[in-house]
Amino acid sequence: MKILVCLDGEPHTSGAIEHAINLGLAEKAEVIGLHVVDPWLRQFYSEIYAQGRKEYLEWVDACLKAEALEAGEAFDALCNAQGLEADFRIRHGEPLAEILEEIGELSPDLVITGGKPLNAWGRFRSGNLPAKLERSVGAKTSVVSVNGSDQPAAISPELIGAEISV
Amino acid sequence: MKLVKSLFVPNWGTYVPGFLFCLAFAFVGMNLDRLFRSLSNEGVAWATVVYESAQMNYVAILLLGGILIRNLLPLPKSLLPGIRIARPILKPGIIILGVHYVWADVIRVGGLGLALTGFFIFGTAIIVMYWCKRWGVSDGLGGIMGAGTGVCGVSAIIANAPVVKATPIEMAYAIGTILLFGTLMLFTMPYIGLSIDLSESQFGAWSAVAILNTAQLVAAAEWYGTESRDTAVLINVARIMFLPVVVLFSLWFYILRTGKQEAGHEINKWQLVKDKFPIFILGFFLLVLLHSMNIEALGGPSEVGSPFWAMNAVYTWCFAIGFAGIGLSINIEDMKKAGGRAFTIGTIASLVKMILGLGVVLLIGSQALRVTGSL
Numbered sequence: 107m108k109i110l111v112c113l114d115g116e117p118h119t120s121g122a123i124e125h126a127i128n129l130g131l132a133e134k135a136e137v138i139g140l141h142v143v144d145p146w147l148r149q150f151y152s153e154i155y156a157q158g159r160k161e162y163l164e165w166v167d168a169c170l171k172a173e174a175l176e177a178g179e180a181f182d183a184l185c186n187a188q189g190l191e192a193d194f195r196i197r198h199g200e201p202l203a204e205i206l207e208e209i210g211e212l213s214p215d216l217v218i219t220g221g222k223p224l225n226a227w228g229r230f231r232s233g234n235l236p237a238k239l240e241r242s243v244g245a246k247t248s249v250v251s252v253n254g255s256d257q258p259a260a261i262s263p264e265l266i267g268a269e270i271s272v
Numbered sequence: 273m274k275l276v277k278s279l280f281v282p283n284w285g286t287y288v289p290g291f292l293f294c295l296a297f298a299f300v301g302m303n304l305d306r307l308f309r310s311l312s313n314e315g316v317a318w319a320t321v322v323y324e325s326a327q328m329n330y331v332a333i334l335l336l337g338g339i340l341i342r343n344l345l346p347l348p349k350s351l352l353p354g355i356r357i358a359r360p361i362l363k364p365g366i367i368i369l370g371v372h373y374v375w376a377d378v379i380r381v382g383g384l385g386l387a388l389t390g391f392f393i394f395g396t397a398i399i400v401m402y403w404c405k406r407w408g409v410s411d412g413l414g415g416i417m418g419a420g421t422g423v424c425g426v427s428a429i430i431a432n433a434p435v436v437k438a439t440p441i442e443m444a445y446a447i448g449t450i451l452l453f454g455t456l457m458l459f460t461m462p463y464i465g466l467s468i469d470l471s472e473s474q475f476g477a478w479s480a481v482a483i484l485n486t487a488q489l490v491a492a493a494e495w496y497g498t499e500s501r502d503t504a505v506l507i508n509v510a511r512i513m514f515l516p517v518v519v520l521f522s523l524w525f526y527i528l529r530t531g532k533q534e535a536g537h538e539i540n541k542w543q544l545v546k547d548k549f550p551i552f553i554l555g556f557f558l559l560v561l562l563h564s565m566n567i568e569a570l571g572g573p574s575e576v577g578s579p580f581w582a583m584n585a586v587y588t589w590c591f592a593i594g595f596a597g598i599g600l601s602i603n604i605e606d607m608k609k610a611g612g613r614a615f616t617i618g619t620i621a622s623l624v625k626m627i628l629g630l631g632v633v634l635l636i637g638s639q640a641l642r643v644t645g646s647l
């Protein structure tokens with residue numbers, strides 16, 4: 107059995123990781139963590155009067171790398187604490203498309219995502235990725251969304267600019 | 273061969289399809305404008321409604337058409353890089369617009385604009401940054417919202433984000449908010465202006481101080497009329513000249529004043545000002561200078577066949593391609609990122625700037641804000 111757990115580094119994904127670990131240990135399943143680096147912010151470097159474009163791109167890239175590193179470290183720490191050996195992957199691009207691509211390559215039996223408890227407006231704004239994912243995956247894969255807390259995420263300043271080895 | 277290769281940016285081919293699409297869209301928009309205008313002049317009722325009452329000139333066609341195409345049709349992803357680079361084509365258009373001004377305009381309207389923008393930019397930036405500190409908003413978000421709502425929207429966020437160390441989520445909230453309010457103001461302010469009989473020069477000044485994002489500002493002013501555009505562009509040039517000063521202020525307010533500067537990472541303030549200075553406005557002022565010198569060989573924007581006349585014809589196309597890029601870049605999904613405290617700050621700043629700005633331009637009056645373009 108293969109379980110793919112999607113991580114965005116925010117606190118609400120810790121519930122999804124715990125769920126994946128428990129299932130992985132119970133079913134002796136292979137657990138893979140996936141973090142997608144969304145380059146949405148990069149497109150604005152070409153704003154009409156933008157000054158310091160290179161510095162902006164370098165800053166955005168460093169921050170996104172730091173987020174990915176933090177997500178990976180949190181995932182590793184939780185898996186190690188439970189005695190589970192898991193794989194961690196990073197992809198770059200639009201999150202839904204990249205998760206679907208990973209599902210296509212990996213063919214997992216189960217995909218677990220974190221989810222925030224959102225009202226209708228919140229679901230409209232966020233695009234409700236878990237629901238879109240559920241609609242998009244084939245019949246062979248099940249999608250589970252685990253609700254967690256709604257605390258804002260913070261990046262550790264020392265991780266900005268750090269190197270990630272994947 | 274090496275020399276030829278060095279003239280092209282890496283992956284230049286990825287920009288071609290989207291840019292050609294913008295060119296074609298601008299061509300269609302400009303010709304629809306001409307068609308509506310000529311039919312309206314001939315007295316065709318529906319064309320008069322479209323062109324005169326609904327103000328569907330080439331700006332509105334390209335912006336509204338672009339938004340509809342981007343958000344309702346499955347636009348191929350291969351077009352997006354080219355669409356993104358079409359927006360800055362506005363810049364050469366603004367430089368060329370320098371031929372519309374003489375130094376007397378720059379001193380009179382530009383001087384007034386400098387005072388207006390100085391008041392609104394620093395007023396907004398200082399108040400937003402100060403209140404964000406008091407409300408416990410992070411330095412990153414406070415810094416980019418202060419610069420974004422004060423100076424020139426997303427461009428200012430890009431310049432200030434690395435200085436105040438804004439995180440990706442803060443940048444996403446701030447950019448989404450600025451795009452949302454910039455777009456709302458673009459489509460509401462021209463109709464508000466018409467409903468209260470605001471003169472073109474007053475509308476130009478109002479849009480230049482109130483509209484949060486520069487792309488939408490130029491579009492709204494051009495949509496309202498040529499006098500409006502001339503006033504707005506001149507005041508906007510004064511506005512973006514303040515960008516390095518606001519970045520420097522943010523550096524002092526968030527980093528130097530609080531002693532947060534990392535040891536061994538001295539910030540070269542002069543280099544910072546140089547990096548953030550919009551050099552292209554020097555081109556604009558060069559053309560103002562040449563026009564003011566009344567050089568016979570260069571002619572004027574209305575002297576058919578002269579170099580300045582030819583440049584003036586090119587500017588319209590630069591604006592049309594730029595507006596096609598802006599319209600096709602307005603993605604509702606991007607504006608949905610607006611939220612959190614950035615949304616509250618954006619709402620308050622936009623409303624205050626809109627109301628206060630309108631009051632100020634009504635007080636100043638039409639004549640003082642009018643660009644004459646003649647010596």
